[in-house]
Amino acid sequence: MIAAADLTVQRPRTLKQALQLLRDASAENQPLTPMAGGTDLFVTLNMGQRPSARYLDLWAIEKLRGVEATGKRGLVFGALATYTDCIESKAVHKRLPILVDAARQVGGVQIQNRGTLAGNIENGSPAADGVPVLMAADATVVLRSIDGERRVPLAAYYHGYRKTERRADELIVAVEVEVPDGTQRFDKVGTRAAQAISKVVMAAVGHRLAFGSVAPTVVRARALEAYVEAGGRDVAEAQRLALEDARPIDDVRSTAEYRRRVVANLVAAWLGGLDKPPRTR
Amino acid sequence: MKLKLHVNGAKHTVEVAPMKRLLDTLREDLALTGTKEGCGEGECGACTVLIDGAAVNACLVPTCQVEGAEVRTVEGLASDGRLHRLQRAFLDNGAAQCGICTPGMMMAALALPKKSSLEQIRAGLAGNLCRCTGYMKIYDAVAQFLAGEKR
Numbered sequence: 001m002i003a004a005a006d007l008t009v010q011r012p013r014t015l016k017q018a019l020q021l022l023r024d025a026s027a028e029n030q031p032l033t034p035m036a037g038g039t040d041l042f043v044t045l046n047m048g049q050r051p052s053a054r055y056l057d058l059w060a061i062e063k064l065r066g067v068e069a070t071g072k073r074g075l076v077f078g079a080l081a082t083y084t085d086c087i088e089s090k091a092v093h094k095r096l097p098i099l100v101d102a103a104r105q106v107g108g109v110q111i112q113n114r115g116t117l118a119g120n121i122e123n124g125s126p127a128a129d130g131v132p133v134l135m136a137a138d139a140t141v142v143l144r145s146i147d148g149e150r151r152v153p154l155a156a157y158y159h160g161y162r163k164t165e166r167r168a169d170e171l172i173v174a175v176e177v178e179v180p181d182g183t184q185r186f187d188k189v190g191t192r193a194a195q196a197i198s199k200v201v202m203a204a205v206g207h208r209l210a211f212g213s214v215a216p217t218v219v220r221a222r223a224l225e226a227y228v229e230a231g232g233r234d235v236a237e238a239q240r241l242a243l244e245d246a247r248p249i250d251d252v253r254s255t256a257e258y259r260r261r262v263v264a265n266l267v268a269a270w271l272g273g274l275d276k277p278p279r280t281r
Numbered sequence: 282m283k284l285k286l287h288v289n290g291a292k293h294t295v296e297v298a299p300m301k302r303l304l305d306t307l308r309e310d311l312a313l314t315g316t317k318e319g320c321g322e323g324e325c326g327a328c329t330v331l332i333d334g335a336a337v338n339a340c341l342v343p344t345c346q347v348e349g350a351e352v353r354t355v356e357g358l359a360s361d362g363r364l365h366r367l368q369r370a371f372l373d374n375g376a377a378q379c380g381i382c383t384p385g386m387m388m389a390a391l392a393l394p395k396k397s398s399l400e401q402i403r404a405g406l407a408g409n410l411c412r413c414t415g416y417m418k419i420y421d422a423v424a425q426f427l428a429g430e431k432r
Contacts, residue, residue: 004298004305009345011299035343039323042302042341046321055300059346084335108408109389110338111323 002045009035009055015063018171019146021056026168032056034171036080037114039107040123064173067092077175083112083130095179096137098186098203102129105188118172121154124162124217127253129188131218132203132210134175141165142174149173155210158217182206185270189262190253199254200262204270214246214259221245224267228274238271239264284348288313289357299345304328306344307354315355315384319410326409329385330354336392336408353391355384367391367426376422378413385409390423395430402427 010032012018025032033052035041036059044051058064064079069091077086083103086092092099106112106120106129120128121141131154139154143166154175157165166172185204190196201212207228209221224241232238248259286293288311295310307313307330319327321340328339331353358365364372367387377383386409393405402423403416411419 002300002302002305004301004343007298007300009299009343011345037341038343038346039338039341042343043322046302046340057299057343057345104404107323108326109392109405110326110329110336110408113335114337114341 002042002048003050006050007045007053007055009057011057011060013060015061015144015171015173016146018056018058018061019144019169022171023146023169025054025056030054031168034058034122036116036119037082039111039115040119040125058171069095071178073179075177075179077117077177079116079118079172079174081117081175083107083115083117084109086117086130087112096133096177096184096205098184098205099130099133099137101186102133102188102201102203105129117175121157121175122164122166122172124158124164126161126215126217127197127201127213128218129198129201129212132201132212133186134177135210135218135220136203136205136208137177137179138205138208139175139177141172142176143167143170144173145170151176155220161216180206180208182208183274183276185273187266187269189266197253200248200259200266202263202266202270207274209242209270211242211246211263213253214248214263219245228271233271233274235268235271239267242267282345284344286311286344286347286352287350288352289354295344297344300343302340303330303342303344303347303352304339307339307352313354313356317381317384319381319385324408324410325382325385326389326406327382327385329388329409331388331392334392336389338408353388355387358387366429367423370422370426370429371419374418374422374425376414376418382409382411386411386419390426393423393427395427397423397427399424 010021032054035055035057066078067081067085067089068076083106086103120130135154140151152165187202188198189200190198198213203210212218221242223244246263248256250256282299307316317327319325323338323341330339332350389409
């Protein structure tokens with residue numbers, strides 16, 4: 001049971017209506033919280049917390065659904081693109097196969113059917129499985145308000161724990177990826193493969209590397225990337241540099257010490273496979 | 282708010298808060314108590330129902346989002362006092378013990394592709410936890426059901 005009667009929800013049918021509602025609400029200083037599949041939101045509500053009393057239900061806006069392939073290596077994920085959409089997309093399999101790996105591990109089928117990439121991004125959990133993949137692939141978040149659109153690199157989207165770049169009158173309308181060249185790799189270390197929130201996630205596309213669950217936000221390993229870019233291949237040095245950006249803490253799921261060890265081991269494994277030809281499917 | 286719902290082939294109009302969980306609307310407003318609440322976190326799958334054929338956790342779905350969709354619950358399986366073949370397969374294989382996971386387990390199984398391998402059955406049911414029977418008998422039941430579907 002949740003106190004549903006205390007929660008209001010607006011249900012626009014078009015994107016334009018949604019953006020107008022967001023603008024009006026934010027002008028009145030009564031911001032609306034966008035809702036997609038509800039898989040994160042309702043867990044929070046079920047725990048007796050109330051992140052907001054006012055919601056904007058996007059689920060009926062058909063225009064925001066689906067995954068599209070653009071050009072030779074582009075992917076555009078609508079704000080309502082689910083993990084199942086990613087798993088079923090031939091273009092995602094071909095261009096960003098590690099996103100399929102992440103999507104399959106994000107939870108059971110029930111969660112995959114309702115959880116969205118954009119929701120995962122906006123919710124801002126440092127443990128989100130899909131976000132490191134998108135961040136390693138240099139994804140761009142497309143934010144729109146009634147006045148227009150702006151594009152923000154996902155790697156610059158977070159300002160702190162669950163703090164994002166989005167203004168109260170804006171909505172994530174899409175996530176764009178121009179998949180960079182290079183070997184892709186995805187590792188999720190958790191208690192079990194499905195249904196468990198990660199202890200550490202690592203995603204890599206070429207020299208680009210992102211970690212989940214090791215900092216207040218999903219992070220890029222910039223220091224290590226620069227070292228590898230310049231030709232550095234020393235494992236101990238790479239591990240040291242990774243831990244400049246990956247600064248895990250002790251929490252309910254794991255300890256900082258264990259996570260540092262896992263990060264170091266994953267970096268060693270990644271470095272070992274880096275100069276081998278990319279895998280094909 | 283008045284919401285029109287389509288559940289197990291029947292039309293209903295319910296007066297509920299739009300953010301009321303589908304799970305609660307089913308159990309309290311439609312008296313369909315076959316759908317169980319387990320963890321409330323989207324991990325155990327006890328509340329699994331089908332929305333337009335896709336398995337979802339009813340504890341994480343606001344009722345307003347299923348307006349216009351076809352909802353199927355465990356009560357939609359048996360008809361005219363005759364068990365659905367999937368239920369028969371669970372019986373035949375001893376795939377239920379305490380029974381709490383069983384409705385969700387069956388609804389998730391119904392969403393599986395018809396020619397699922399054991400691996401696919403396991404992946405498709407990874408979002409459904411059983412704490413007593415164990416999974417092998419459940420997989421056996423689902424495999425028997427799917428084998429019959431192929432014919």
